[in-house]
Amino acid sequence: MKLERILPVIGWLPGYRRGDAGRDLVAAVLVTIMLIPQSLAYALLAGLPPQVGLYASILPLVLYALFGSSGSLSVGPMAILALMTAAVLTPLFEPGSQAYITGAVILAVLSGLMLVLMGFLRLGFLANFLSHPVISGFISASSLVIIASQVKHLLGIPASGQNLLELMMSMLPNLGSISLLSMLTGFGVLLFLLAARRLLPGVPGKIVPIVAVALTVALTWWLGLDKQGLAVVGEIPSGLPALSFPAFDVGLWQPLVMGALLISVVGFVESVSIAQTLAARRRQRIDPNQELIALGAANLGAGVSSGMPVTGGLSRSVVNFDAGASTPASSLYAAVGITLATLTLTPLIAYLPKATLAAAIIVAVAGLIDLPALKRTWRYSKPDFGAMLATIVLTLVHSVESGILAGVGLSVGLFLYRTSQPHSAVIGLVPGTEHFRNVQRHQVSVCPRVTFLRIDESLYFANARFLEDRVMELVASQPEMTDLVLVCPAVNQVDASAMESLEAINERMIDAGVRLHLSDVKGPVMDQLEGTPLLTGLSGRVFLSAFDAWKSLQAAPVDQG
Amino acid sequence: MKLERILPVIGWLPGYRRGDAGRDLVAAVLVTIMLIPQSLAYALLAGLPPQVGLYASILPLVLYALFGSSGSLSVGPMAILALMTAAVLTPLFEPGSQAYITGAVILAVLSGLMLVLMGFLRLGFLANFLSHPVISGFISASSLVIIASQVKHLLGIPASGQNLLELMMSMLPNLGSISLLSMLTGFGVLLFLLAARRLLPGVPGKIVPIVAVALTVALTWWLGLDKQGLAVVGEIPSGLPALSFPAFDVGLWQPLVMGALLISVVGFVESVSIAQTLAARRRQRIDPNQELIALGAANLGAGVSSGMPVTGGLSRSVVNFDAGASTPASSLYAAVGITLATLTLTPLIAYLPKATLAAAIIVAVAGLIDLPALKRTWRYSKPDFGAMLATIVLTLVHSVESGILAGVGLSVGLFLYRTSQPHSAVIGLVPGTEHFRNVQRHQVSVCPRVTFLRIDESLYFANARFLEDRVMELVASQPEMTDLVLVCPAVNQVDASAMESLEAINERMIDAGVRLHLSDVKGPVMDQLEGTPLLTGLSGRVFLSAFDAWKSLQAAPVDQG
Secondary structure, three states: OHHHHHOOHHHHOOOOOHHHHHHHHHHHHHHHHHHHHHHHHHHHHOOOOHHHHHHOOOHHHHHHHHHOOOOOOOEEOOHHHHHHHHHHHOOOOOOOOHHHHHHHHHHHHHHHHHHHHHHHOOOHHHHHHOOHHHHHHHHHHHHHHHHHHHHHHHHOOOOOOOOHHHHHHHHHHHHHHOOHHHHHHHHHHHHHHHHHHHHOOOOOHHHHHHHHHHHHHHHHHHHOHHHHOOOEOOOOOOOOOOOOOOOOOHHHHHHHHHHHHHHHHHHHHHHHHHHHHHHHHOOOOOOHHHHHHHHHHHHHHHHHOOOOOOEEOHHHHHHHHHOOOOOOHHHHHHHHHHHHHHHHOHHHHOOOEHHHHHHHHHHHHHOOOOHHHHHHHHHHOHHHHHHHHHHHHHHHHOOHHHHHHHHHHHHHHHHHHHHOOOOEEEEEEOOOOOOEEEOOOOOOEEOOOEEEEEEOOOEOHHHHHHHHHHHHHHHHHOOOOOEEEEEOOOOOOEOHHHHHHHHHHHHHHHHHOOEEEEEOOOHHHHHHHOOOHHHHOOOOOEEOOHHHHHHHOOOOOEEOO | OHHHHHOOHHHHOOOOOHHHHHHHHHHHHHHHHHHHHHHHHHHHHOOOOHHHHHHOOOHHHHHHHHHOOOOOOOEEOOHHHHHHHHHHHOOOOOOOOHHHHHHHHHHHHHHHHHHHHHHHOOOHHHHHHOOHHHHHHHHHHHHHHHHHHHHHHHHOOOOOOOOHHHHHHHHHHHHHHOOHHHHHHHHHHHHHHHHHHHHOOOOOHHHHHHHHHHHHHHHHHHHOHHHHOOOEOOOOOOOOOOOOOOOOOHHHHHHHHHHHHHHHHHHHHHHHHHHHHHHHHOOOOOOHHHHHHHHHHHHHHHHHOOOOOOEEOHHHHHHHHHOOOOOOHHHHHHHHHHHHHHHHOHHHHOOOEHHHHHHHHHHHHHOOOOHHHHHHHHHHOHHHHHHHHHHHHHHHHOOHHHHHHHHHHHHHHHHHHHHOOOOEEEEEEOOOOOOEEEOOOOOOEEEOOEEEEEEOOOEOHHHHHHHHHHHHHHHHHOOOOOEEEEEOOOOOOEOHHHHHHHHHHHHHHHHHOOEEEEEOOOHHHHHHHOOOHHHHOOOOOEEOOHHHHHHHOOOOOEEOO
16 A cells, blocks of 8 residues: 555556557557657757657656556646756856866756655655745746747848847857748748648647658758758667766765756746646546656666656647557556667658748747736735746746745745734624624624634744734724633634733733733644643633623623724 | 824923832932843943943833833843843954954844834834744844853853854863862852842842942952952943944845844844733733834834843843833933943953853843753744744854744745645535534535535635635536536635636636636625625626525535435
């Protein structure tokens, strides 16, 4: 049972039938067809040799099949992670150098270790701090940066930079040397991909890129376009990567830790939300902590096989799901597919124009830009919009890392600020009932001697002092008060700080000549408070309900205007 | 009105009467008598020349009188802040050097600027993140370190170090050269202070230290003990400090920022809790953000007058309060008192034995050690105890800074972890009523087709994904479910992330063939949700109450065993 939890394969393998295998195989073929151009393109985007993308699409898939809890998720290289990989590595290593390639491997290993550790420590909740508006803003902004980074391949000119500004500025001086062949290829493929739905009504949209790849490879080879100046992927080593673990070197690993953490968290959030969406359609459940372990294993696999950081990809996973993949075995079959491609297709890939891959990337990430989300968030919540905007602006004009860190920092800050000021309301009795309501919103009976304060949140150190303030403000503003009842129906928890604040409130109230009572205290909270100085020294009583307190304190009700 | 808020002096000065002045004067005399030995001792503790303590007890008091909202708080040097000052400065500057003294001034200025800024930005809530167990553990551990740091003066041997271990180890080799005179003086004063309550029954305990100071100064001068090897404070400059602002130098200021922040926050937390405790006894109220500004002004004042960081002191404030000080004018009078002392007493202070001050410090801080708090917190809450213990251990064996940072980090981490898993319960109808209760705790009616899930916390990004998990787990485990009602009486807030999670839940439930309903949605939350895709696309309905939903969904109740 326990082992099955860590190795879900034990759960599904014994019941695996021929029918499952058939569906999984069909799905795997489609995924393989999608994964070949994607893995090459995202390696290119990360500034890595194209074969690295293929390497990252073999062992990671096998390991995810063993450890993963989703039958539909297709792991592998992914656009946003590729951009983040480039963003982390470019300032540290010479692009294209062996050190840069090793950096990507270390990133994958570090990211794998972090994810596995988070999984075993059940720290999946940490990913929660990447709020929806921040991740949505981050993905939109990153996609724009990715598109800007691919323009150079469409135009056949050099360019470099970590953000929109740098990329544009670095292209300006080179606009004179645009390559017509690259432009024709790039924009041709772009138009083909955009029009594919009409041109090829029978072919599923998601596998059209492979058609574009095949066509441009054939054209390039046939017309010798590569010799006429069209930038192509070029010769890549055939065969499979040797398995090896990168040498440990503090000086090399340490600067990559922060980047690996961001890549891990972003990858995990994306992956788990795809897995959950798809699992729900079959009323299945995803265990986020198990997904951490599986994704971690996949990244470790990418690391030991000369790959790059991987995560679940949305479009591939949807195709996989729609084709009927029902077990992680489909990932295994796709790994076999990519292995075959790596062994046999490398001579052809040499003729693949970079402009083709750039066009495929642009079409893929353009679909990730979600401008309406900006408007939606603005309408719904200004603070959330603030965090989103900060993420977008910093990602566009500075770097992906600063964008995501600013977003997380702002949303955690706003969260801490909000929880430090819990909602509370002075309440009064609704005449003729036993119910109490906010005196500012309803016509209720109140008694000037007895104040009822309802607290609408758990009490912990973040808001304990706020409660002290609120109570002392009430006591100071109502000189005739003799009794205060704290009504606690929504208080699920009282930590040590809040308990001491309540004690302090009790003592200050004694000094001020006001008795403190509690009512509607939940069972578990009451258990915890039992025997504390708060209860033993409480100047008033603990009532079961506010109405009990009302009756018992013999309030002479006065109707409020 | 607005100006009065920032300058509370405008509020109380016009109504200031002869009677107020009389009480304030008496209180000020007592505070001055306490403040003279304390300010000298805490300057010594901070590794600063003794006059720095006096300087920090003049202008800060005047500024607090203008800006402060508490009529009882007595600001000035304070033991824990002095220890923190030494801890920040010692690794950076040669103790006793001019750079070290300038460092203390910069700390005061930085701390003042931070506090004023926090006050204007209304960031007082940040201090909440110093939870009670952490601050209590920190004060107990710091007090132990302070006592250990004073033993050298009692024994008349050199010692240095930032923590208990270092201090003890540095004293070991010098135990052979203990000064008998220092020991006699130190332990004599110690015994005198401890026995004072019995020896001098008429004298208030808090002003006994000045008697010890006067006696030992007289003895030292009369017997010429300083010439026989008793370590004394020695010649200090007479007269008042010149006002000056420390030159700005990034290299000098920047390493002090973190230390200044910790000093600010610890000083503020101590000060505001003293002020609130005393204000409550007169049913008055303290404005924490105004206190930030006042404490900031006091520290800026300390900075421009060659002082050291200051905050409110507990023992002095209590004496001030008990003596009847009713307005901040008593601080003004105490400032006059310290000014007179600085102008006239410096020749006498030269004969003051360091052992006397050390004994006074030890007696003062021994009262701050709260061992029962450890037991209390252990009993009350294990996570809180963990944060407390980490603070204590790191403060004792490493440094005050690491202690407090670990404590804050752990308690914020635990807080984030707890809020990421909000309480929720599947509920059922209590037969014969309209009330719903947790199915695991009560005998209630349930219907297998319709599940009621009550959510007991506001929904925000920290727990949004947890809710997704919880719901999908329920749906996966109950294949017969056709309707899910989210009962939200305790949901005070739904941020953009949580709203999108609810949307995702709604869409996944549609995929799974389950209708999603809401009930007991609070007014403000409903207003916010109006017009969102969640409500427009909701597969079910929004019910006023869970009972309405129960009736309307025509649940055929089945009694649970």
